[in-house]
Amino acid sequence: MTAPSTSTSAPPAGRARRVRSTGTAATRALGIATIVTIGWLVAFGLGFSPADRDQEDAVRILYVHVPTVWLAYLAFVVTAVTSAMYLFGKRHSLGFDRFAGASAEIGVVFMALTLVTGMLWGRLTWGVYWQWDARLTTTALLFVSYIGYLAVRGLGGSHEQRAKRSAVIGLLAVIEIPLVHFSVRMWRSLHQEASVLDTDGDIDMDGLMLFSLFVGVVAFTLLYVWLLLHRTRVMAMEDLLDDQGLDRALDARRAEAQP
Amino acid sequence: MIAIAGGAVLALEDAGFILGSYAVTFAVIAGFTWRVLRSGRRLADRIDDQDKYWT
Numbered sequence: 109m110t111a112p113s114t115s116t117s118a119p120p121a122g123r124a125r126r127v128r129s130t131g132t133a134a135t136r137a138l139g140i141a142t143i144v145t146i147g148w149l150v151a152f153g154l155g156f157s158p159a160d161r162d163q164e165d166a167v168r169i170l171y172v173h174v175p176t177v178w179l180a181y182l183a184f185v186v187t188a189v190t191s192a193m194y195l196f197g198k199r200h201s202l203g204f205d206r207f208a209g210a211s212a213e214i215g216v217v218f219m220a221l222t223l224v225t226g227m228l229w230g231r232l233t234w235g236v237y238w239q240w241d242a243r244l245t246t247t248a249l250l251f252v253s254y255i256g257y258l259a260v261r262g263l264g265g266s267h268e269q270r271a272k273r274s275a276v277i278g279l280l281a282v283i284e285i286p287l288v289h290f291s292v293r294m295w296r297s298l299h300q301e302a303s304v305l306d307t308d309g310d311i312d313m314d315g316l317m318l319f320s321l322f323v324g325v326v327a328f329t330l331l332y333v334w335l336l337l338h339r340t341r342v343m344a345m346e347d348l349l350d351d352q353g354l355d356r357a358l359d360a361r362r363a364e365a366q367p
Numbered sequence: 368m369i370a371i372a373g374g375a376v377l378a379l380e381d382a383g384f385i386l387g388s389y390a391v392t393f394a395v396i397a398g399f400t401w402r403v404l405r406s407g408r409r410l411a412d413r414i415d416d417q418d419k420y421w422t
Contacts, residue, residue: 127422130407150389165381169388176392217399225388232384331396338403341421345410348418 130341138334145327149175152320160317166232167317173225175324176218177247179332181289183215184254184282186336191278194271202347203340205271208278210339212257214332219251234298242291243299250288253281267347 131139153171160167187208194204226244227237238244261274292301313321416422 127416127419128408128411129404130411130421132421146393154385154389165385168385172388172392214399217395221392221395224391228384228388228391232381335400335403337421338407341419342403342406342410344420345407345414345418348414349410 130338130345135334135337138330138337142327142330142334145323145330149320149324149327152316152323157316157320158314163233166229169225169229169232170317171320171324173222173229174321175328176225177222178325179328180215180219180222180250181285182329183211183218183332183336184250184278184285186211187215187257187278188282191275195275195279200268200271202267202271203344205267205275206340206343206347207336208275209258209261210336210343212254212261212278213339214335216251216254216258218328218332219247219254223247223251239298241298242295243288246284246288246291250281250284253284257281267350 149171153168157168157171159165190204190208190211194200194202194208197204226247230239230244231237257274257277260277261270263270263273292299411419
């Protein structure tokens with residue numbers, strides 16, 4: 109990003125810079141709701157929910173592990189949808205591109221947490237941190253794909269070039285999600301099948317355990333929306349400063365060219 | 368044995384992994400959140416309010 113050289117100067121008369129953050133009353137309310145539900149998650153996940161018959165207390169990792177992967181899936185689907193809206197929309201609005209980029213970034217953070225918490229859970233239940241199992245391998249592949257997506261976003265070029273090439277990758281990478289999700293059924297896997305629904309589609313969890321998981325999903329979904337709003341606003345400002353820096357550089361070159 | 372909220376008791380050998388998974392999760396989320404908010408504050412000082420579509 110090209111930083112403008114006059115970044116610390118006072119704004120011209122008539123221009124105000126009173127809003128000194130990306131927050132609004134709505135995001136602040138959302139942030140408070142997120143913190144409260146995260147508190148509930150810790151209380152229910154570590155305290156109130158019962159130990160599992162087979163896994164005993166190790167099952168408590170489920171309440172952070174499953175919500176992180178749910179959030180990563182959601183974030184990558186949002187990236188794909190907003191990428192499609194950019195590519196196939198009439199206006200080719202860069203706002204969609206920024207939503208896609210912000211969502212992918214948050215998704216990568218949550219996917220990394222899925223891998224780490226999964227490794228800790230695996231060490232307790234399987235005795236090893238990692239196995240080249242179908243679910244673990246496809247999850248790692250999905251993670252690396254979106255690292256690649258973010259790397260492509262960081263390449264040079266105009267905002268439109270960035271938007272177009274990353275939108276194509278965002279639409280291709282999302283195809284991996286069904287592969288990850290159904291890997292435990294398609295191949296013999298060490299990883300357990302779906303945690304909530306059994307093979308008949310019925311809920312197969314104790315009520316308090318299910319509630320703890322639900323609290324985790326709600327907490328992380330609120331967190332995702334909150335982070336998405338803030339990160340998109342930061343990206344909008346980065347793009348604007350980039351454009352202003354380019355305008356200044358062009359003005360300087362024009363001034364140099366004049367006799 | 369480690370006693371925690373709600374009267375639950377974790378076996379010591381499992382507690383490190385269980386509490387560690389929560390600690391890593393919330394530490395990473397806090398770090399990412401702090402980074403986003405700090406960027407927002409830094410950039411908002413350099414942009415006019417009329418260009419901030421959320422105001």
